[in-house]
Amino acid sequence: MSRPASSRCLRKRWIAAFVSLIMAGSAQGADLWTIAQDALQNDAELASARSGFLATEAARDVQRGTLLPQISVGGNVSHSRIYSSGQEQPVPQGQIGATPQDDTINSVGVSLEAEQALYDPARQAQLARAEREIDRDAVSLDVARQQLLFNVADAYFEILRAHDILSSRRAQEIAISRQMEQARERFEVGLIAITDVHEAQASFDLARAQRIAAESAMQVSFEALERLTGHRYDSIDALDDDIPIVPPVPGDREDWVTLAMDNSPMVLMAQAGIEVARSQVDISRAGQRPVVSAFATYGWSESDRTGTNHNSESQVGLRASVPLYTGGSTEAQIRQSGFLLEATQYDFEAQRRETIQQVRSLFTRVNNDVETVEARRQAIVSNQSALEATRSGYEVGTRNIVDVLNAEQSLFNAIADHAEARYDYVLGLLQLQLQAGLLGADSIQAVNAWLSEEESVSLELPDEGSDNPVMNIGERPRAPS
DSSP: OOOOOHHHHHHHHHHHHHHHHTTTOOOOOOHHHHHHHHHHHHHHHHHHHHHHHHHHHEEHHHHHHHTSOOEEEEEEEEEEEEOOOOOOOOOOTTOOOOOOEEEHHHHHHHEEEEEEEEEOOOHHHHHHHHHHHHHHHHHHHHHHHHHHHHHEEEEEEOOOOOOOHHHHHEEEEEEEHHHHHHHHHHHHHHHHHHHHHHHHHHHHHHHHHHHHHHHHHHHHHHHHHHHHHSSSEEEEEEEETTTTOOSSSSHHHHHHHHHHHHHHHHHHHHHHHHHHHHHHHHHHHTTSOEEEEEEEEEEEEEOOOOTTOOOEEEEEEEEEOOOOOOOOOHHHHHHHHHHHHHHHHOOOHHHHHHHHHHHHHHHHHHHHHHHHHHHHHEEEHHHHHHHHHHHHHHHSSSOOHHHHHHHHHHHHHHHHHHHHHHHHHHHHHHHHHHHHTTOSSEEEEEEEETEEEEEEEEEOOOOOOOOOOOOOSSOOOOOOE
């Protein structure tokens, strides 16, 4: 069975992308694309998957070697001593008595043996399984690569999300602080009751707690990005205010399902798993078939025993074996492999259904996010107008301070919600591409174009001392020569 063309294309595409990233160098930047390159080079999980794939390729070569000629040479050197004794004979007159005879022998020998499998269905099936495992692991490697690209984007935009929320919470804390000062001044001149001051103080304490939590979330988000790349970033580019919020293309949900069935690495990996299991069935069935091989041997030996010089012999022939009865183990292995094949088929169907459901849900979510972003933007305008009206009412005595504080809280919540809606849209679009198997370098570069170099998000991190080193995977291991 030939290797699926889709798996070969995926492996070639990944190798080409990896080589281009290695040649690009290790210059550290602050935009999404540069950080993604750092992650592709330094993520430990991807490096593990890459090494596992190379090990699978080596396993194929191991199986191929069993079908090629097997040649061995041996030698031996020995020293032996023989003691012999017999019935005592009469001693002739005038001779000394005879003693038992002994002999010392030194020998040397060399042997050469060659064997070539002519018909070995089990080894041939094992080689076919190794080929199928390469196809499966090539797709698995693409799964890891695409997932890493999404994880980098997710960590990147979580930083921006945390920054926007933190900015909103800081502005909210400042605004409520000013409102609290005004309430104290109005209380001191007898315009309001002390309860209004307490309400303002309670709102200020809540806003301060929310700001502290936002600062912590931003610190954690920076560290999550460091885990993926092994590098620290003092600042990253922010998302531009005027990014295109448009529905995904193609615009039909079922078109995305079709793309996912053809390109999703999760679906392709489950499909490749079926082929691996089917190869295992062939291996089990091969246990009932004969094995035929050709062999040739040559041996030479020499010893210093009296009357012997050297011996040599050669032999050429065929060797065959046919399993007649194995205690039922071969039949049990066939049944076991059949059930495992059935299980992989059910796994494939489960993955296919899961992918279809995920693609449909994400398509609907991204389209909803398009409308949500606009609705959140309009909510900011509405809450700003409501706050101004509430403040005017508070000045003339028709509204109390609780109404003002609530209006301010609603405005800053609307600002934070708008920021979250924008990041939900970007990440939803990338996740849709991930499920469809279309997330690649071009996707990251397209989103990277939405970033603004004029605006950046920074965080003061601890100094990189000996007790807090940069997390990198070090020098790549080399295969033993």
